[in-house]
Amino acid sequence: MNAVRSPMAEALAKHLCGHFIYFDSAGVRAGEVNGFAVAVMEEIGLDISGHQPKSFDDLLDTSFDLVISLSPEAQHKAVELTRTMACDVAYWPTLDPTAVEGSREVVLDAFRQVRDSLMARIKQRFQPAPPPRV
Numbered sequence: 001m002n003a004v005r006s007p008m009a010e011a012l013a014k015h016l017c018g019h020f021i022y023f024d025s026a027g028v029r030a031g032e033v034n035g036f037a038v039a040v041m042e043e044i045g046l047d048i049s050g051h052q053p054k055s056f057d058d059l060l061d062t063s064f065d066l067v068i069s070l071s072p073e074a075q076h077k078a079v080e081l082t083r084t085m086a087c088d089v090a091y092w093p094t095l096d097p098t099a100v101e102g103s104r105e106v107v108l109d110a111f112r113q114v115r116d117s118l119m120a121r122i123k124q125r126f127q128p129a130p131p132p133r134v
Helices: 005-017 035-042 072-081 106-128
Strands: 067-071 088-091
Touching: 005 035, 005 106, 035 072, 067 072, 072 088
Parallel strands: 067 088
Antiparallel strands: none
């Protein structure tokens, strides 16, 4: 619903490499940004509280080089959306932390796990390796 995983990924990607790559996020449906997602992103100094959730249908620009989906439902929608486009589609299966039950700390830990996993994948995929030390 463009409320947890993809807004987190968008903010992380923009923070890490938004100065040379354009990023946007969308969901199968638009929802409301999740408060736990806002909290764990604030822990690392990123504010997603003003994120405006949108669906694939709300995207104004469809000139993508790469679409990364984070859930099975989004993967199906991305494949459908890009069927006639010269665009790569990648699927990064990502835990839905809203499905985790337990204490506040247990739930926050699930959101942190998603945040940290997305950060690692974004760094691996988009950030060039530093030059070797001589």
